Structure formats: structure tokens, C-alpha cells
Amino acid sequence: MTFDLALLKTSSRARLLGALSSGLLVGFSLPPWGWWPLAIIGIAIFFALCNQTIRRREVFALGVVFAIGWLSIGTMWMWWLTAPGYIFVVILFSVLHGIAAIIADKVGNLSVSRPISHCLAEVVRFSLPFGGVPLATLPIAVAQTTIADLVAIGGPILATWFVFQTGAVVTAYFNRRESRAKVFQLVVVLVAVQIFSQFMPAPKSTGEYLRIAIVQGGGPQGVLAINASARDAVDRHLKVTRTLKPTDRLDAVLWPENVIDVASFATSREFNEIVAEAKRLDAEFIIGITEDAGPNRFTNAQVVVLPSGEITSRYDKVRRVPFGEYVPAGLRNFLNAIGAPMNRIPNDAVAGKDPAVIQVAEKNVAVIISWEAFFAGRANSGVEAGGAVLLNPTNGSSYTGTVLQTQQLATNSLRARETNRWTLQAATTGFSAVISPQGEIMNRLGIGEAATLIFDTPLHTGRTVYSHLGDAPMIILLLLGLIGARASQKRRTISL
Numbered sequence: 001m002t003f004d005l006a007l008l009k010t011s012s013r014a015r016l017l018g019a020l021s022s023g024l025l026v027g028f029s030l031p032p033w034g035w036w037p038l039a040i041i042g043i044a045i046f047f048a049l050c051n052q053t054i055r056r057r058e059v060f061a062l063g064v065v066f067a068i069g070w071l072s073i074g075t076m077w078m079w080w081l082t083a084p085g086y087i088f089v090v091i092l093f094s095v096l097h098g099i100a101a102i103i104a105d106k107v108g109n110l111s112v113s114r115p116i117s118h119c120l121a122e123v124v125r126f127s128l129p130f131g132g133v134p135l136a137t138l139p140i141a142v143a144q145t146t147i148a149d150l151v152a153i154g155g156p157i158l159a160t161w162f163v164f165q166t167g168a169v170v171t172a173y174f175n176r177r178e179s180r181a182k183v184f185q186l187v188v189v190l191v192a193v194q195i196f197s198q199f200m201p202a203p204k205s206t207g208e209y210l211r212i213a214i215v216q217g218g219g220p221q222g223v224l225a226i227n228a229s230a231r232d233a234v235d236r237h238l239k240v241t242r243t244l245k246p247t248d249r250l251d252a253v254l255w256p257e258n259v260i261d262v263a264s265f266a267t268s269r270e271f272n273e274i275v276a277e278a279k280r281l282d283a284e285f286i287i288g289i290t291e292d293a294g295p296n297r298f299t300n301a302q303v304v305v306l307p308s309g310e311i312t313s314r315y316d317k318v319r320r321v322p323f324g325e326y327v328p329a330g331l332r333n334f335l336n337a338i339g340a341p342m343n344r345i346p347n348d349a350v351a352g353k354d355p356a357v358i359q360v361a362e363k364n365v366a367v368i369i370s371w372e373a374f375f376a377g378r379a380n381s382g383v384e385a386g387g388a389v390l391l392n393p394t395n396g397s398s399y400t401g402t403v404l405q406t407q408q409l410a411t412n413s414l415r416a417r418e419t420n421r422w423t424l425q426a427a428t429t430g431f432s433a434v435i436s437p438q439g440e441i442m443n444r445l446g447i448g449e450a451a452t453l454i455f456d457t458p459l460h461t462g463r464t465v466y467s468h469l470g471d472a473p474m475i476i477l478l479l480l481g482l483i484g485a486r487a488s489q490k491r492r493t494i495s496l
Contacts, residue, residue, distance in 0.1 A: 012058055015049045019062040022046040029141040030074045031406035039141045040069070040078040043167025045173075047114050051175065052376050056102055063101030063118075067094035074136025075316050080222065082338070085323060089133060096121040108489030110187060111172045115164035116481045122160050123475060124270075130322035134374045135407055138163040143410035148439055149197045151418045152464040155376050157474040158193075159414075166190060201439070203420040203462030204454020210361055210389060212345055212458045213283075215240050216425055217259065217431040218450030222400040231260040233428060234270055240279055240450050248454060250283040251361040256426045257288040257370045257395040258300055265289045265303065266311065278307040284360055288369070288393045291351045300325065300349050302393055304358055313359045316352025317369040319378055324371075325349035354381035361460060363388055368419065370394040373425075374410055379415040380467050388459035390421040397429045402447060413439040418466050422457050460466045 025042030029035055046066045050059055071090045078086035080314040081425045100121035107113040115259045123429045126134040133181050133325075139159040142148050150159045172178040217236030244250065278285045293299045300320075304313040322327050326348035327335065337341050358367050358380050366382025366389065373379070381392065392412055396405050409431055416423040416435045423435040430447035434455045445451050 003007075012053075015052060015058070015062060016065050018049050019046055019066040020069045022049070023066040023071075025422055026066075026070040026075060026138075026141075027073025030136055031140065031143075031410050032146075032402045033459065034141075034406075036141045039138055039163055040167050040170060043047040043164055044170035044238075047110070047168055047171040048174070050101055050105070050114065051171070054105075056105065059101045063098035064094045067097035069137055074134075074403075074407075077399050077401060078436050081398065082323065092129075093125050093133070096124055098387045103337075103482075107486045110437070111168050111178065111182065112485040113482060115161055115168045116478050118483070119161040120163050120475075120482075123157055123471075123478075126156070130328055130445060131362045131375075135404070139414055140407050140410045143413040143439060144441075146194070146198075148414060149416055149438060150193065151376075151414050152202070152420065152466055153197050153200055153419060153475045154469075155466045155471055157453060157471055157478070158413060161478065164472070200465055204463065206388065206461050208363070208388075208459045210363060210365070210459065211249060211457055211459050212424060213244055213248065213250050213253045214251060214426045214432045214434075214445075214453040214455070215244075215255050216426065216430060216445045216451055217256075217428055218448050219397065219429050220423060221397055221429050221447065223397050229460075231258045233261075234273075236450060237428075238273060238277070240433070240452060243381060244281055244333075244452060244454075246281055248281070250281055250454070252284045252286055252304075253281065253290055254286045254393065254424060254426045256428045256432075257302070257393040258290040259288050259395075259428060261290040263292045265291050271305070275307070275309045278305055278309075282307055286314075286358070286360060286365075286367075286391065286393070288395070296347045297350050297390055298347050299352070300369060301352070302358065302369060302391075314368050315354060315356060315358050315369070317372065318352045318354075318356070319348065319372040319375050320349045320351055321371045328336070338438075346373040351474065355385035357385040357387045365389050366419070367393070368390045368415070369440065373411050373415060375430060376415065376418055376466075377470070379419055382471070383419045383421060383463060383467055387419075387421070389457050389459060390415060390419055390423040392423065392425045393426065393427075395428045396431075405447065409433055409434050409435075409441060418450065418464060420458050420464050424455070424457065435455040 022042040025038040029039035050062050071093055094235045100117040104113040104117040139156040142471025150299040172183045217240055219236050230241055237255055260270045265271050274285050287303055289303055290298055290300050300317040303311050305311055322328055327345055347400035356368055357364050358364055368378045381388055412423050412425050412435055412465050416437050417439045418438045425433045427429050431444050433444040434442045436442055443453050
């Protein structure tokens with residue numbers, strides 16, 4: 001009896017180590033590594049490990065450890081911003097996958113319930129708390145594959161389920177106790193969904209273009225706003241902008257997020273400099289600004305400045321970065337009391353309320369500012385309002401390394417597919433890029449590079465299936481899938 005118990009403990013430890021390793025495989029499937037097949041392999045191994053135990057406590061632990069391996073790699077950019085926040089986020093979201101593992105065990109029919117339960121855990125992570133943290137996701141891992149075409153139908157939730165379900169099929173195939181007929185049925189479902197995505201009607205080109213110059217000022221990374229001169233970024237972007245010529249015949253010049261940080265943009269020195277450049281190039285300027293909005297408040301906006309000096313259009317960022325641009329209500333005093341570095345966030349951003357669209361050269365243009373790129377609903381807001389192209393001005397200079405920057409590029413590849421819009425990402429220090437409606441990254445400026453990208457951007461009209469339907473149908477289908485899996489398991493139990 002003593003020997004058997006020791007053997008069981010050893011086996012349990014081995015499974016936990018295996019779950020951690022499988023989570024690390026998923027982590028390395030993400031950008032910047034991008035070895036996407038590892039996501040399917042890691043998930044298949046994890047599901048196989050869960051199938052080896054009937055103890056709920058161990059299943060929960062396997063789910064948590066699996067997600068820790070995955071998210072500790074995929075969200076490691078947070079460590080350099082806030083180590084306590086990084087640890088808290090990884091543990092919090094890992095617990096969701098522990099709960100998902102238990103739910104799947106209770107439902108039964110594991111080849112169906114495991115993918116759905118863990119996909120629903122990701123749905124929660126996309127939304128909660130404080131609006132969610134949809135980074136290090138499975139759709140980002142497969143953003144440069146045909147699997148990503150699914151987002152035009154069911155958004156990131158459908159792509160997430162597809163990857164989990166593919167992992168479950170691999171697990172079932174190597175499980176001798178699993179029916180070959182059931183494995184075949186699951187494969188047929190996956191193939192049918194993928195084929196269906198290839199024949200969906202897509203929005204069309206209007207035949208019109210906007211000739212846009214993206215300006216990337218370059219400079220160092222890992223620099224917090226409180227430790228930098230606000231003027232430095234302006235000078236770098238002005239220097240690059242002055243390499244543009246009137247003969248470039250531009251419709252617009254796009255500057256990244258919050259390059260200009262002033263009390264009031266309209267009365268600032270920087271405004272006059274922008275107007276002078278707009279007149280020289282005879283082009284509209286789409287400028288990222290941060291300006292005061294009352295005591296300890298500020299706005300983060302993208303504004304359009306004409307050569308005449310008129311500010312004609314403005315979009316204020318709606319989806320703010322929690323603990324980056326604002327501190328959620330009631331937490332500032334508490335965090336101060338426990339010694340958190342709240343001096344890094346001295347003021348709170350005021351959230352905008354308008355659809356994510358501005359007017360450029362008399363055309364509607366969708367715009368999502370930085371963090372908003374990770375939320376499909378914000379891009380869809382701009383397209384729903386008539387945006388014919390998608391812009392993502394961003395400021396990645398606070399982050400060390402390229403984990404977040406490469407994930408943002410992959411995310412914008414998903415947004416391009418979801419909306420069927422050409423997508424332009426403009427970053428202060430990189431990466432700036434042009435992305436096709438098929439998700440292909442056409443051009444990219446490197447980290448720290450000071451340069452411009454000039455692109456004749458085709459305008460599109462119409463909306464994808466996902467743009468019309470949003471996430472609700474997929475969430476309902478997943479819940480119905482769990483109910484169906486439970487009913488199927490009950491019928492199987494009765495027949496036995």
C-alpha cells in the first residue's frame with residue numbers, strides 16, 4: 001500500500017510537469033517565436049494528461065499549471081512594467097483554465113467538452129476583469145495561417161475553439177479507447193468549418209485609394225513616459241516627416257499614438273509645426289495627441305489637421321489600458337497603501353464614447369488606438385460606422401523586447417481579416433506596417449528604425465459575417481455544445 005501511494009505521487013508529479021511543458025509549447029507557438037504547430041501539440045498533450053486522472057483536484061491543478069506555462073511565456077512583456085501585476089494576471093487567468101478542466105470532466109464526452117470549456121475560459125479572459133487581457137491568445141499564434149480565415153465568420157472565439165478542437169482530435173486519434181468513427185466525425189467537422197470559411201462573401205474594393213505616409217520616429221524602447229521628455233518624440237517624428245516631399249502627392253500623413261503630449265494641442269507650439277508640415281505637403285495629418293482634461297485627467301486621441309489649420313475630426317480612445325492609462329475606481333488608495341508604484345500612473349485617462357471613426361480626405365476611416373487593437377469590437381465599431389480602411393496608431397516605446405509588438409502585428413492581421421480592410425499600424429519605435437485584408441504583412445519597419453512607409457491604400461465597402469454578428473452567436477453555440485455533450489454522455493452511460 002505504501003509503495004502504491006508513492007507510485008501515485010510520482011505519477012501525479014510527472015503529469016504536472018507534463019502539463020507545464022505542454023503549456024510552454026503553446027507559449028512558444030506565439031509571436032515572436034511563432035512556431036504555431038506547437039499550440040496544437042501542446043494542447044493535445046495537455047488533454048491526454050487530463051484523461052489520465054479522475055481526481056478533480058488533480059485535473060484542476062493540471063489546468064492551472066498548463067495555463068501558467070502558456071501565459072508566463074506569452075505575457076512576459078508585463079514583467080518589465082510591473083512584476084507583481086504580471087504574477088497576478090498569470091495566476092488569475094490560469095485558474096480559469098483549472099476551472100474549465102473540471103467543468104469538462106463533469107460534462108463528459110471529453111473530445112467535445114474539453115475544447116469548449118477551455119475556449120469559454122478564454123472568452124472570460126477576453127472580457128474580465130477591467131475589460132479583459134486578450135493577449136497571448138491562440139488566434140494570435142495562427143494569425144499567419146489559413147486557420148485565421150475563420151475570424152471573418154466567428155471572430156477570435158471561433159479560431160480559439162478550432163485550435164483547441166484540433167488538439168482534442170489529435171488526442172483522440174492516439175487514444176486507443178476512442179472510437180475511430182468519432183475521431184473521423186470530429187475531423188469532418190473541422191474540415192467543413194475551414195472549407196466554409198473560404199467561400200464566404202467578402203466586402204469589395206470601392207476602386208478608390210488614400211495615399212498615406214506612415215511616420216515612425218524611432219528611438220529607444222523600455223522608456224516610461226515619466227522618465228522621458230515629451231518633446232523628444234515630437235522632434236524625432238518631425239525629422240522623419242521632413243524627409244517627405246510635396247511630389248509624394250500624399251492624401252494624409254499618419255503619426256503614431258500620443259507623440260504629442262501637451263496641455264492643449266490647439267494652442268501649442270506643436271500644433272503650429274504640424275500645420276506648417278501639412279501646408280508644405282498639402283496633406284492632412286492624422287496626429288496622436290495627449291492633452292489635459294481637468295485635474296489629474298487626460299485624453300488620448302487621434303485628430304485630423306488640415307493644411308488650413310482646421311481640426312476637422314477627432315477620436316478619443318475608448319478602451320483604456322488598466323493600470324497603464326488609468327487605475328480602476330477605488331483601487332488607487334489601496335495600491336498606494338501597499339506600496340505599489342502609483343507614481344507611474346499619476347493621472348487617469350478619460351474614456352471616449354464615440355464610434356472608432358474619423359474623416360480623412362472626405363473618406364470615413366476606422367481608427368483604433370494602441371491597446372484597442374486587441375479588442376475586435378473596437379475595430380468593428382469603426383467599420384460599422386463606415387470606415388473604409390483601418391488605422392492603428394500605437395506607442396510601444398514603454399515595452400522591452402518584441403513580445404508585445406509582434407503580438408500586436410499578429411492581432412492587426414486578425415483585425416484585417418475580420419473586417420476585410422487594409423490595416424495600417426503606425427508605431428513610435430516599431431513595428432509600423434501595412435497589412436492586407438487577407439492578413440498578410442506587406443511592409444514592416446524595424447524596431448528603432450526612423451523611416452516612412454508610403455502606401456496607396458485601397459478603400460473597401462461592405463462588412464463580413466463576423467462584423468454583422470459579433471461574438472454572441474459563437475458564445476451561444478459553445479454553451480449549446482456543452483449541453484449537447486452532456487446529453488450525449490448521459491445517453492452513452494444509460495446504454496452501458
